[in-house]
Amino acid sequence: MMIVPQLWREAARFPAALAWSVGLLVLVFLTHLGQAGAIAWSMSAVLDGRPRDVLVAVALIVGIALLRLALSLAQTSAATLLGGRVRQAVRGRAMAAALVPRRLHDTVARDGSMRSGLSDGVDGTDAYVSKYIPAVVHIFPTCAIAVSGLFLLSPGAGLLVAAAIVFALLGPLAWKRMMARRGLDHWDSYDALSADLLESLRGMATLRTLGDVSGTRERLDDRSEALRRATERVMRGSLAETAVTDLAVQAGVVAAAIAATAHAVTGQAPAVEVYLILLLASEAFRPVRDLSRHWHAGFLGLTAVPALDRIGAFTEPRGTAPDPATPAPGGRAPADGTAELLSVRGLTFRYPDAHRDVLQDFDLTARRGTLTAVVGASGAGKSTFFDLLLGFLAPRAGHVELDGRPLRTSDIAVVSQRPVLFAGTIRDNLAVTGDPEEAELFAACDAAGILDEIRSLPLGFSTEVAEAGTNLSGGQRQRLALARALLARRPVLLVDEPTSALDADRAAGVIDTLHRVARDRVVVMISHRPESLTGVSRILRLDPVHLDRNPS
Numbered sequence: 437m438m439i440v441p442q443l444w445r446e447a448a449r450f451p452a453a454l455a456w457s458v459g460l461l462v463l464v465f466l467t468h469l470g471q472a473g474a475i476a477w478s479m480s481a482v483l484d485g486r487p488r489d490v491l492v493a494v495a496l497i498v499g500i501a502l503l504r505l506a507l508s509l510a511q512t513s514a515a516t517l518l519g520g521r522v523r524q525a526v527r528g529r530a531m532a533a534a535l536v537p538r539r540l541h542d543t544v545a546r547d548g549s550m551r552s553g554l555s556d557g558v559d560g561t562d563a564y565v566s567k568y569i570p571a572v573v574h575i576f577p578t579c580a581i582a583v584s585g586l587f588l589l590s591p592g593a594g595l596l597v598a599a600a601i602v603f604a605l606l607g608p609l610a611w612k613r614m615m616a617r618r619g620l621d622h623w624d625s626y627d628a629l630s631a632d633l634l635e636s637l638r639g640m641a642t643l644r645t646l647g648d649v650s651g652t653r654e655r656l657d658d659r660s661e662a663l664r665r666a667t668e669r670v671m672r673g674s675l676a677e678t679a680v681t682d683l684a685v686q687a688g689v690v691a692a693a694i695a696a697t698a699h700a701v702t703g704q705a706p707a708v709e710v711y712l713i714l715l716l717a718s719e720a721f722r723p724v725r726d727l728s729r730h731w732h733a734g735f736l737g738l739t740a741v742p743a744l745d746r747i748g749a750f751t752e753p754r755g756t757a758p759d760p761a762t763p764a765p766g767g768r769a770p771a772d773g774t775a776e777l778l779s780v781r782g783l784t785f786r787y788p789d790a791h792r793d794v795l796q797d798f799d800l801t802a803r804r805g806t807l808t809a810v811v812g813a814s815g816a817g818k819s820t821f822f823d824l825l826l827g828f829l830a831p832r833a834g835h836v837e838l839d840g841r842p843l844r845t846s847d848i849a850v851v852s853q854r855p856v857l858f859a860g861t862i863r864d865n866l867a868v869t870g871d872p873e874e875a876e877l878f879a880a881c882d883a884a885g886i887l888d889e890i891r892s893l894p895l896g897f898s899t900e901v902a903e904a905g906t907n908l909s910g911g912q913r914q915r916l917a918l919a920r921a922l923l924a925r926r927p928v929l930l931v932d933e934p935t936s937a938l939d940a941d942r943a944a945g946v947i948d949t950l951h952r953v954a955r956d957r958v959v960v961m962i963s964h965r966p967e968s969l970t971g972v973s974r975i976l977r978l979d980p981v982h983l984d985r986n987p988s
């Protein structure tokens with residue numbers, strides 16, 4: 437018997453479902469005991485030549501079998517309900533813990549690992565929760581009932597069976613640590629393969645141009661081989677657990693058979709009781725055998741538990757402060773109409789474990805009606821500055837205000853350097869922040885300079901966008917993302933490198949567009965290319981903070 441505390445706590449959150457599942461398991465077990473009694477009776481009736489009793493006993497056996505079928509079906513559905521609820525709760529918490537802004541800056545976590553944890557990892561816990569936990573709970577009443585019955589018939593047989601059950605349950609604890617270690621190895625191998633696979637799929641075009649497809653295949657083959665070896669080690673350990681249980685079960689049944697035979701030989705018990713002792717001895721081990729079967733089926737899935745624990749899947753979120761990037765319930769974040777002034781004062785930030793500040797005492801004033809550009813060398817901290825405005829990062833000092841009150845994430849729409857589009861139609865992608873009216877949709881696309889292109893497509897707004905927008909050009913993606921940002925109707929628009937994917941003509945067109953949209957909102961853009969900023973009246977230079985400026 438192996439206890440995984442995190443999963444027990446999860447199952448205990450649904451006491452009614454757990455109790456229902458355990459109760460039905462106990463009833464199923466009682467049908468086995470009843471059937472054992474009926475079989476013992478029928479056998480003694482056959483031996484004593486009592487045909488009427490034989491018929492009644494056979495009818496009883498069939499009736500009990502039908503009842504067990506119905507109870508087993510109900511139990512399976514109860515187990516599925518319990519497993520499903522726990523998975524839903526664990527996945528919900530894991531996603532809430534994983535899909536947070538700080539993940540953007542987590543340089544250790546890999547997307548493939550996160551994906552495998554949230555999907556396969558959570559699903560892998562199902563067999564333990566839905567089958568193993570109820571089986572552990574039901575073992576106490578069921579074994580107690582069977583062993584007590586045996587004890588009444590033959591104290592020797594009862595004691596021998598009880599000892600064998602205790603050995604079968606506690607024996608595997610001897611190599612619990614080894615199993616935990618093997619389990620960790622298994623999940624690490626699975627996780628590494630999953631993360632490498634996702635990265636290779638994403639970077640396939642680059643790998644092809646670098647001519648490293650075969651190298652990647654070899655790396656993945658190595659990962660796959662490591663996973664196969666780790667899985668074999670885990671399954672060998674789990675089989676050893678099953679072997680100990682089987683040994684104890686067989687030894688217990690043989691001991692009970694010897695005790696029953698001794699009863700029969702010494703003439704201490706009539707035939708029906710001898711049969712009952714033999715049948716009960718076998719039935720007493722049924723819950724133990726079931727437990728072992730469920731353990732073997734579910735152990736591989738348990739290897740994900742430490743990884744899920746690290747993600748935060750078993751931890752109730754502290755406090756109720758909403759994620760600053762999450763819109764208010766109901767979909768669209770509240771738009772506050774227009775604003776006049778965005779004011780940044782003394783903003784200072786340093787990444788954890790970094791030796792210097794990225795931003796130090798940074799000031800910026802951006803007004804509605806004026807396009808403000810932030811320029812600076814690569815690594816100067818431009819993207820970090822946007823992440824601070826968006827609330828993805830918390831400054832060490834300084835503050836950001838919009839019209840004299842703290843800036844909120846729901847005030848901001850953003851067009852990033854590499855805008856992310858989703859699989860679905862153009863309309864779906866534009867409507868992510870709400871459900872715009874047709875006129876609004878047209879106006880936003882017109883302002884973003886993409887309306888004519890969409891109209892010229894055979895399916896117009898119903899044109900399918902491939903995953904990550906790969907069937908669109910970089911410039912089209914950027915203009916669609918701009919239209920999407922405009923539809924969010926936020927008073928502040930942040931645009932990161934809007935001209936990087938464009939030729940000079942188109943770049944000038946985008947700057948014109950930004951000037952236009954800046955009439956209604958505060959617009960701040962990041963640019964690498966000062967030459968593309970003709971006509972931008974307000975340009976702020978962000979200089980990298982050097983060690984000598986920041987000796988601390």
Ligand SMILES: Nc1ncnc2c1ncn2[C@@H]1O[C@H](COP(=O)(O)OP(=O)(O)OP(=O)(O)O)[C@@H](O)[C@H]1O
Binds near residue numbers: 787814815817
């Ligand atoms: N998650 C992180 N952890 C630690 N340091 C980081 C992290 N992200 C960025 N940095 C560092 O912070 C500095 C500023 O990075 P940032 O991405 O803000 O620069 P940038 O001006 O936007 O650069 P670019 O123009 O090349 O996009 C860089 O030195 C970078 O190495």
